[in-house]
Amino acid sequence: MTVAVTYRWHLRQLMAAKDMFATTDLVPLLADRGVVLSREQVYRLVVGTPERLNLVTLAALCDILGATPADLIEVVAEQRQLKKVAGAGTVASPPGRRPRRARVVTDD
DSSP: OEEEEEEEEOHHHHHHHTTOOOGGGHHHHHHHTTOOOOHHHHHHHHHSOOSOOOHHHHHHHHHHHTOOHHHHEEEEEEEEOOOOOTTTTSOOOOTTOOOOOOOOOOOO
């Protein structure tokens, strides 16, 4: 068994709880806190799940929404069983063929 760890991003839900439905509402609020992002960057931050996030941006979002990082990011760990593959760990050669040793030729 292996554990796959991922996360869920709840920025859009927290914005809706504060009656903020337009992503552009965040741009001036972030700028007031020293985080200057374009409208497009804020849109991607709201509608997508960021892979990387600046801690200053995270702190600003928490301040704006009156939330904690745990409210924004939900960690999800799932148990997964690895599938066994026949012959795993070995490289199969085509039937009837064997690898041939390489020859090193030098120019004399």
